[in-house]
Amino acid sequence: MKRTVWLALLLAMAALTFAACGRDDDDGDGGGGGGSDPGITDDSIKLGGSYPFSGPASAYRSIEQGAQAYFSLVNSKGGADGRKIDFVTLDDGYEPAKAVQNARRLIQEEQVFALFNTLGTANNVAIWDYANKQEVPQVYVATGASLWGSDVAAHPWTTGWQPDYVTESQVYADYLENEKPNAKVAVLYQNDAFGEDLLNGFKEAIKGTDIQVVADESYEVTDPTVGSQMSKLASSDADTFLDITTPKFGAQAIVAADKLGWKVVHIINNVSASKLLVLQPAGLDKAQGLISTAYFKDPASQDWDDDASMKEFKDGLAKYEPRANPEDPNCVFGWAAASTMVEALKGMKEPTRAALMDAVRNMDVEIPILLPGIDVKTSGEEDGYPIEAMQIQRFQGENWKLQGDVIQAPH
């Protein structure tokens, strides 16, 4: 027994000795003087991202493929300001807890310069306190929640990219005001942060107009179908249907509206506007006349066949990510986000993380693959939303057709 006590004492002493030393290489800023941050040299930049390569949301993998293809293209031309971009990506299976581990691994072990385009609202919320505490940029996150731009002061190192859901709802309100000023709207929405963001944004945007929401029904992302919600909405006296759903439910809603013979103006949100994932499974004949929004060029549409940026995209994707589907809009999404990232990297005044954020926060550039008239614009704490304009599109025949002008959200 005595021996055990001695051993315990020895252990305690060893622990204390080490504890007294602490760890001397904390945060990696011990180098001093150099002025540059981890993950960046004169000829390289390391970026990190966490995506769902496995699990329920693995269809989003194509976003990473689009981004990698663009970085490869830039690297083949000598990189961003002479720096070759290495984009390290890890799989989180769409689980926030894994995203936290991935973020730690990317920042501490891979020593990335910045986190780029990590996907999913919950996943980004899970890591943003950490990224901000470590003062590592978490830029152009792949989610449309409005909080990325509304909380700049508290999370100066985090920023969104795509038009947020509030912007989108304002665009729908604007469209209705012009086309159907007395619209009676029935809303189907997903009961989570995404659905509420869009619904509340819409309700806010129609205040003071003659448009009113006459019915709303919610569903859980775990529900099998939205059949009963759709029958309830169809029995209301609405003449417009605002469909705030994710792809699986979007397809169900289109089919249900057709089955119920519910002929109203059907607005389906951008998340579910994919021809590949939603409209084709539901049947293109049922999708005629659908209204939605767009902010980048549709790779499936022939309208852009002669467009230089679309050609560059299709050639680049075929060369660097041959397994990706060039008609998948998610590839364009990744490509466009990566283009914006390269512009931000070129805009850095010095090779530091703070300088990157400075460039990201004060930007005014045109990204060719975005729709004409839509640019990426931010200004410090006042405007934390890079893209704030969208254009209405209408599904006709085989493809989406753009309608009217680009609508700038008032925000």
Added chain:
Amino acid sequence: MTDRRLRIALVCAVALVAVLIPFLFGPYRVGQFTLVLIYAVAALGLNLLVGYNGQISLGHGAFFALGAYTGALLIEKADMPYLATLPAAGALCFVAGYLFGVPALRLRGLYLALVTLGLAIAMPQLIKRFDDLTEGTQGLTVEQPVAPSWTGLADDQFLYLLSLAAAAVMFLAAWNLMRGPIGRSVKAVRDGEIPASTIGVDLAATKTRVFALSAAYAGVAGALYVLALGFVAPEAFTLTISFAFLAAIVVGGLATISGALLGALFIEFVPVYASDVNDALTGVIYGGVLIAFMWVLPEGAAGLPRRLRELVLGRRSPREETLKAPVRGVPAGKA
């Protein structure tokens, strides 16, 4: 007697390494080892139930989740000091395990496995239903413990040592319990219910209490998990985690205390390295390693020294017989 001395030396060596880990590795690795300790506590709880008591639970992820959310809500909504959340989560899960155990333990073997499986399937959805409290799919961000300045430690080192202290207490408690009279009656129930009841073991009471105790272990692990990650969301508690705990105790060694730790190392590190080999084949590699492991070491990693001795000395060790029984998990004729 030499065997005993050897084991004490081994335990001391492991303890020394465990204390040194936070000073030898970078923050990310230390974070991984913190998770290993947490998984080890949960796996140990499950091992008490499956390995020592012969009941199968496929739903310990649910108690892990309950503990995690209890810890998160107590810290965020009730401003409770984080150390107090560990016993609180443990106690709540003990009660929950007891209440769940009373009706469920009328079922045996595979039937119990199925009922607990139902619990694990329902849990993430239940969390989403109570979204006023749990924030639903959005998840809850929880303030993580900060190392007191007098320790001179970085936060990740402090968190690791905190988890180590908690894990040490839980391991000592389990070891102490299982080598005494309670442990004997727990094992007696596993090895044969009728003989156990004829020598005066109260079957229902023993089974329910072991179930509650093992739920409490999962709960404490869940509360630690929240401290380690600073975040909880329902997607973290799918079936995968319940199965991971089960894999941990089988890989580590059923009905062994050290097996829980070895199994936890396995479930933390193998998937990470598997996804490094090939993103698209993570599951295949993890599964393949699991199968290979069971083939080479059917008694789990804790059986390795014995296996080696057999190979070297070419004979069966005397402890073979007593240790073989638990490998079956469910005693014959129960399912």
